[in-house]
Amino acid sequence: MTRLTCDAVVVGAGFAGAATAYHLVRLGVRDVVVLEQESLAGVHASGRNAGMIREAVLPAAIQPLAVEGAAFIRNPPADFDPAPTFRRCGAMMLADTAQAPSVRAWVDGTERVGVAARWLERAEVEARVPATGGAAFVGAAFCPNDGVADIAALLQGYLQTATRGGARVLTGHRVVRIVLEKGKVSGVETDQTGFATPLVVNAAGAWAAEVGRLAGAAPLPLQALRRHLYVSGRREWVEPSWPIVWDLSHALYFRPEPPGLLLSPCDETEQAPGPAATDPAVSEL
DSSP states (O other): EEEESOOOOOOOOOOHHHHHHHHHHHHHHHOOOEEEESSSTTTTTSSSSEEOOOOOOOOOOGGGHHHHHHHHHHSOOOSSOOOOOOEOOOOOEEEEETTHHHHHHHHHGGGTTTTTOOOOOOOOHHHHOOOGOOOOEEEEEEEETEEEHHHHHHHHHHHHHHHHTEEEEESOOEEEEEEETTTEEEEEEEESSSEEOEEEEOOOOOGHHHHHHTTTTOOOOOOOEOOEEOOOOOTTTOOOOOOEEEEETTTTEEEEEEEEEEEEEEOEOOOOOOOOOOOGGGGGG
């Protein structure tokens, strides 16, 4: 197989791969090739998500990532085109009696990590979002600067800005081999062509473990999980100005998606990478 030459190959054109290509180009790596096995970028998780931009996250390890990512989306660089639309609506994390101490402690520590947040008592939560009335919570962390992004524009912004800087995005190219020479990566082969390159970035999402095996890497403890996301029909009682609501005790979230709601029960079922069928039983959760 004839191999073309490039400086870097990124496997996957979802958000992880698109953002990687964008930043590689900004760092001066001009000859970047992004390989996507589907006919379009963002077919799977990158194109099927709630678009929520939240700094209201509890794991300390990912807090800096959440803050930096949110700042980028709110104010992308001038050369980022198309610029994603960001709608600031705020986000609330509802906490029950057992969860309240840790959530309140998180709120108390947000100033030092650059996050605007405050604690809302139950009455104020119900006044803001009447649909929470009667739920099992005592209060909520509220981040007023969180919101919702246009995920399609965001993904295209990464890809198009990268391509203007010299990157190439090739769809319909499935990686079948990672070429190694003396223990180092020297190329990638797809079902259509090959590339000689010293750098391969595995951004294959649910297929990341499979791509890792092609490179002879140690097994990655990655699992592909199915999660359901629903969009309701018209609900007259839904206010478009409501914030994102994440109920920690019931592991569910919802936000306005006019004329109704977008919501998820946060279910996780392991499955093989690929298209996922809807489980009717989940709608009863």
